[in-house]
Amino acid sequence: MSLTRIAPTPITHIGWGAISQLTKELRQFDTKRILVVADPVLSQLGILDQITELLTAEYKFDIYTDIIPEPLLETGQRLVNFARKGKYSMIIGIGGGSALDLAKLAAVFLANEGDVGDYLNLTGSKTLKAKGVPKILIPTTSGTGAEVTNISVLALKHTKDVISHDFLIADVAIVDPQLTISVPSKITAATGADALTHAIEAYISVNANQYSDGLALQAITLISGSLKDAVQNGNNKQARTDMAFGSYLAGLAFFNAGVGAIHALAYPIGGQFHVPHGDSNAVLIPYVMNYIKKSCQIKMGNIFKAMGGDTNGMRDDEASMRCISSLVDLLKKIGIPATLDGFNIPLSALQQLTCDAVKQTRLLARCPQHLTEEDISNIYQSAFSGELLS
Numbered sequence: 001m002s003l004t005r006i007a008p009t010p011i012t013h014i015g016w017g018a019i020s021q022l023t024k025e026l027r028q029f030d031t032k033r034i035l036v037v038a039d040p041v042l043s044q045l046g047i048l049d050q051i052t053e054l055l056t057a058e059y060k061f062d063i064y065t066d067i068i069p070e071p072l073l074e075t076g077q078r079l080v081n082f083a084r085k086g087k088y089s090m091i092i093g094i095g096g097g098s099a100l101d102l103a104k105l106a107a108v109f110l111a112n113e114g115d116v117g118d119y120l121n122l123t124g125s126k127t128l129k130a131k132g133v134p135k136i137l138i139p140t141t142s143g144t145g146a147e148v149t150n151i152s153v154l155a156l157k158h159t160k161d162v163i164s165h166d167f168l169i170a171d172v173a174i175v176d177p178q179l180t181i182s183v184p185s186k187i188t189a190a191t192g193a194d195a196l197t198h199a200i201e202a203y204i205s206v207n208a209n210q211y212s213d214g215l216a217l218q219a220i221t222l223i224s225g226s227l228k229d230a231v232q233n234g235n236n237k238q239a240r241t242d243m244a245f246g247s248y249l250a251g252l253a254f255f256n257a258g259v260g261a262i263h264a265l266a267y268p269i270g271g272q273f274h275v276p277h278g279d280s281n282a283v284l285i286p287y288v289m290n291y292i293k294k295s296c297q298i299k300m301g302n303i304f305k306a307m308g309g310d311t312n313g314m315r316d317d318e319a320s321m322r323c324i325s326s327l328v329d330l331l332k333k334i335g336i337p338a339t340l341d342g343f344n345i346p347l348s349a350l351q352q353l354t355c356d357a358v359k360q361t362r363l364l365a366r367c368p369q370h371l372t373e374e375d376i377s378n379i380y381q382s383a384f385s386g387e388l389l390s
Contacts (some may be wrong), residue, residue, distance in 0.1 A: 003041070003267075004209045004210075004211065005056075005146035005250075005369040006256065006352045007166075007168060007255045007257075008169055008212060008271070009147060009169070009252065010064075010137070010147070010170040010171055010172055010173040010177065010202045011025070011147055011171065011172045011175075011295070012147075012148070012168060012171075012172070012173045012174070012248070013025075013176075014173075014174075014242070014244065014245065014248060015112070015175075015176070015177070016175075016176065016177055016178050016237070017071045017176060017178060018101055018174050018175060018176040019050065019051070019054070019138065019174055019176040019178070020082070020151075021138075021174060022054050022055075022092075022136065022138075022174060022359055023058065023309075023338075024053070024056050024089070024134060024374070025053075025172045025174075026055075026059065026136070028057075028091060029134045029171075030089060030258075031059060031061075031090045031134075032060070032089045032090075033061070033065055033085055033086065033087065033088050033089050033090070034055065034058050034059050034061035034062070034088060034089070034091070034092060034384060035059065035062050035063075035082075035086060035088040035092070035094070035106060036048075036051065036052070036053075036055075036061055036062070036064065036088070036091045036092045036093075036094065037040040037060070037064050037067070037079065037091060037094070037095075037099055037102055037103040037106055037213050038063060038064070038065050038093075038094045038099055039051030039065070039067055039094070039095030039096060039099045039140070039350075040065040040066075040067060040069070040096055040242045040294050042065075042094065042095060042140065042270040043065070045182045046230040047094070047140060047179055047182065048094070048108045048183075050145040050179075050390070051092070051094055052119070057146060062086060062088075062267075064079060064082060064083075064106075065101055066078060066079065066082075067095070068078075068082060068098070068099055068273040068275060069096075069274075070098065070155045070156065070160075070271075070274055070276065070277060071097055071102055071154060071155060072155050072156075072247040072283070073102070073116060073152075073155070073161075074108065075102065075119055075122075075153045075185075076102055076105050076116045076152070076154050077115060077116045077117070079102050079105065079106050080105055080106060080109040080116055080358060082106075083107075083109065083110055083389065084109070084110060085109075085303050088106075088133060089133055089134075090132060090133055090134050090135070090136070091103050091106050091107040091134070091135040091136075092136045092138065093106075093136070093138065093142050093170075094138040094139075094140060095137075095138075095139075095141075095177040096139070096140065096141040096143070096144060096154070096187075096191065097141070097143065097144025097145075097146040097191075097194075097277065098358040100137045100139060100144065100146035100347065101144075101146055101151070101152040101154075102152070102156060103135055103137060103151045103180075104146075104168040104170070104208065105138075105152050105163070105168075107133050107134070107135035107142045108128060108130075108132035108165075108167050108168055108294060108307060109132065109134045110115050110132045111130035111131065111132040111133070112128050112129055112132065112182065112238065113233070114126055116154070116163070117209055118271065118296065119163045119165075119328060120154070120161040120162070120163060121161050121162050121164060121362060121377070122161045122165065122359065123161065123294050124163075126151075126305060127165070127251070128163075128165045128168075130167070132167060132168045134171045134172075134258050134342055135170050135171055135172075136170065136171060136172040136174065137170040137172070137173050137174070137178070138173075138174045138179070139173075139175060139179075139186060139244075139247070140177075140179045140180060140183065140241070141183055141188075141195075141247075142177070142180055142192060142195060142230070142244045142246065142247035143189040143191025143192055143194040143195045143247055143278055144190060144191065144194060144247075144249055144251070144277075145184050145191070145195065145198055145247055145248065145252070145254065145255070146251070147170055147173035147175065147248070147249020147251065147253040148169075148248065148252055148255055149168075149169070149251055149254070149255045149265045150164055150165060150166050150169045150172055150255065151163065151164045151168065152164075152168055153277075155270060155271050156271055156276075157271070158268060158271050158352065158356045159267050159268045159272070159356040159357075159360070160185065160267040160268075160270055160271050160357065161197060164231050164388055173248075175244050175245075175247075175248050176244070176364075177241045177243065177244035177245075178240075179337060180234075180240050180243070180244060181235060181240060182233065182234070184234075185232070185234060186335070187276075187278075188227075188230050188234060188243075188283075189231045189233050189334040189335055189336060190248075190253045190276050190277075190278030190279045190282065190336070190379075191278045192227040192230065192231070192243060192334065193227075193248075193278050193279070193281060193282035193331065193334065193336060194216070194257075194278035194282070194286070195219065195223055195243070195246060195250045195251075196219075196223045196224065196227070196250070196275060196285075196330075197259070197262050197278075197281040197282070197285060198219070198250040198251060198253065198259060199215075199216045199217075199220045199223065199246070199249070199250040199253055199254070199256060199368070200216070200220065200262075200285070200289070200303060201218070201221035201258075201259040201260045201261075201262055201263065202215070202216045202250070202253035202256070202257040202258065202259065203216035203217065203253070203256040203257075203299055203302075203303065204260070204292075204296045204299050204300075204368050205254075205258050205259070205260055205366045205367075205368075206258040206259050206276075206365075206366050206367070206368055207256075207257045207284045207331045207366055208257040209256070212252075212253045212256040212257035213251045213253075214254070215250070215252050215253035216249075216253035216257070216301065216308075217262065217303075217306045218249055218334045218338055219246045219247075219249040219250035219253055219308060219309075220246075220250075220303055220306040221246075221306045221307070222242045222243070222245055222246030222249070223243060223246035223247070223250065223343075224243075224244065224306070224307040224308070224326075225242065225308065226238070226239040226242035226243050227238075227239075227243065227309075227334055228333045228334055230243050231243075231333075231334045231335070233327075241305060243291060246344075257366070259366065260363055260364065260366040260367040260368075261283060261292065261363065261371055261379075262281055262284050262289075263281065263291075263360075263363050263369040263379065264281035264352070264357050264360035264363035264364045264367075264376075265284050265288065265357045265360075265376060265379060266284055267280075267350070267360055267363075268282045268353045268356035268357050269283075269340075269345065269355070272349065272352065272353065272356070272375040273343065273344070273345055273349075273357070274347045275343050275345075276317065277339075278292055279336065282331055282336040283336060283338070283339065283340060283343065283383060284311075284379070285327055285331065286324055286327055286328045286331070286382055286388060287379050288379055288389065289323070289324055289327065290382075290388040291369075291375065291378065291382070292325050292367060292368060293317075293321075294317075294369070294373075295367075295368040295369035296320075296369075297316040297319070297320040298316055299363075300320035300324075301314070301316055301318065301320060301323065303323050304319055304320075304322050306322035306328055307320055307323070307326050307327075307330075309323070309326060324388070338386055339385070340380070340383045340384045340387045341384060342361070345384070347384060349379065350380045350381060351377075353378045353380055354373060354376050354380055355373075355382075357375060357376050360371050
């Protein structure tokens with residue numbers, strides 16, 4: 001019998017109004033000076049004020065908002081330099097996945113030497129030696145699962161890379177769906193599709209196990225059942241709550257089982273064309289899943305059932321095709337473009353995308369079907385033309 005390592009998870013408060021637990025958790029630490037790493041848009045939405053009001057009475061803090069979507073390696077290095085000068089004893093990250101990933105870096109690099117680039121998965125040569133200062137992560141989107149994972153994603157010239165280590169895991173995660181109410185519909189769609197990708201890829205991963213499978217299937221059920229409503233009516237409390245729980249469970253699922261080929265092919269799209277990560281994943285979902293369906297037909301039938309489908313009397317190959325049709329339908333309903341051309345990615349870019357995707361061996365190794373360079377090229381061609389190839 002093989003052994004399964006269950007990844008560590010942060011202390012988590014999840015549910016409507018969970019942000020009220022922030023000061024209680026801060027008191028568990030020796031918190032002298034806090035750096036709040038936040039998406040700049042949160043000031044306009046009034047969300048940042050909710051956080052600072054909780055801090056003002058008891059703590060000294062600075063706010064750092066020099067953050068961009070799909071942050072560059074240089075963005076992460078700037079924040080690390082800033083944090084080192086400030087000698088902070090606590091980092092609070094609030095926002096989407098970019099803000100949370102950068103907050104992780106700030107916390108860890110307060111106790112590790114060298115540049116951020118020295119620790120990248122593809123090109124780095126160093127390993128983190130110390131945990132750094134405590135960090136509390138507060139997502140304001142339902143998508144990335146960054147609050148419960150041990151990676152930080154950064155954009156390079158042509159692709160993306162990660163730093164991965166358990167020192168990057170949050171000490172506390174606060175998942176409050178109330179903070180997602182003001183998220184625009186387009187971002188709700190992209191981040192929600194990202195969460196769905198996490199759950200699907202974790203479920204079909206070669207590293208999947210009974211623990212991750214349970215998390216992934218429940219995440220698929222919650223997300224597929226609420227994403228359209230959350231996009232079309234952001235004030236829908238139940239939809240926002242289900243999305244928050246679904247995203248959280250999907251994060252736990254892929255933290256334990258990993259993501260695969262969809263992410264491997266999405267990273268170069270984000271790196272070269274700065275397409276938001278959720279959109280990069282979403283546009284590829286049907287094409288990757290269709291291409292590899294023979295390697296995971298039974299599980300694709302289970303995904304279809306988790307999305308509310310009825311497989312009674314169906315052959316496995318029929319159920320897998322119905323799964324793909326359901327995914328295409330959901331993505332259409334939330335407004336995700338159906339092809340790479342819909343994101344202004346030209347045909348001439350596919351060769352470079354393929355070359356960069358092949359390098360994502362860490363991700364490709366988890367795919368249930370081995371994908372060659374030719375396979376990856378075929379998938380990109382399919383995603384460009386809109387034809388589902390197999």
